[in-house]
Amino acid sequence: MSMIRYSVIPDKNPREILLLRGTGCAYKLCTFCDYHEDSSQDLASNFQVNKEAISKVTGKFGILEVINSGSFNELDEDTMNLLVETCARLHIHTIHFECHWLYRRFIPALRARFAAVNTRVVMKQGIETFDYEYRRDVMKKGINEPDPAKLAEGFEECCLLFGLPGQTYESMINDVETGLKYFNRVCINTMTANNAPLQPDPEVVRICKEEVIPRYLDNDRVDTLLENTDFGIGGEE
Template sequence: MERYSVIKEKNPREIVLLKGFNCMYGNCAFCNYILDNTNNEKEMTKVNFEALSKVTGKYGVLEVINSGSVFELNKLTMEKIKEICKKKNIKILYFEAYFGYLNRLNEIREYFSEQEVRFAFGLETFDNDYRTKILKKNFILNERVLEKLKREYQMCLLMICTKGQTKEQILNDIEQGIKHFKELVVSVFVNNGTQIERDEELVSWFLKEIYPKYKDKKNIEILIDNKDFGVYVQ
């Protein structure tokens, strides 16, 4: 288990993986990160303070993730993040926020008024049927919703190479992600004990034919393994 890391390539930043309360949604078929959630605030605060104590401010950019959304971090953790940002001269802050919090993002921007706050969200795929029926992530993307997501979120997170996906779907997802969002993180799925399974044929195809085309593009980060950012709980 690692809760602090430094990302040195493309978009250099420090990253921390914190504990939060239960995820607002918590029903995604592929997610085992919710096992890291806790309702024990004392435990949450201890774990989070320890991870945040490692932040140096070396790049002036900090990414804060947890098994859910920033809104599920407790008050003491939020205060500590604010303190660290001031102490370490953090200028840019990344947070994750689930689609259901779309209309509350300004609360975080106002709380961290001295930083540029950038939000990331897990879309997983632009294919509505696959997202809702297979991945059980229950929101529908349409033109109106997409336009709002583009305004509110800096970074889109996609997940690829799961059974049931197709090459065409993966290629379309990546191209749509590039077209609509300033930053894109593409994660190759790794089996994690959930009902969703990795498709090894798609992985082999992606690594040989597609990955070389995108790996050097500045605004795309591709995670071949879920530990590639250096923080993980499994």
């Protein structure tokens, strides 16, 4: 069995999506995360995995999202070249990547690289919550910036993570509304059990699913994921 690395998201900002493999998150300290297990230091092997996934892209919507369980700069150079070539060949006008706050200095060069083939880069940051102390002390996210306006500099989209101990209906609504104020789009991820130290609180997950997410189902600027495989990638095939 191998991991599903290509999918199509047909509604809300229709796009193709790729889950690529990089060298892995260099940070690795977030207490809720074990995503960085999908990685390898073998660049040639990563490229082979990524090449197969990228070969499935058709350009049907002109929009491609790339995630890689970390930040875009952890992808190998052959993969990046193939993404640029694919965007040019299939006339993909917009490509989305993810990036941790720590690597924001690498974003302008990435934008320039894709602008050369007329592709706009949209950058997503995993902010998880706008509660600075919770993000720093409980999530250990490694973002040393409390000001949402500054967090949005150089980023168009943010991810939020709900369903964790201590979060409330009010805190989750405040996070979404803050995200919508400073970013073009917000992606709500619902925490699911994994191998990380910080695990979901079932009552907070219930509030998220039954009271928070329904408020945003019709909002085109909000993506909602109840499982981290809801975009159609990350499961086994």
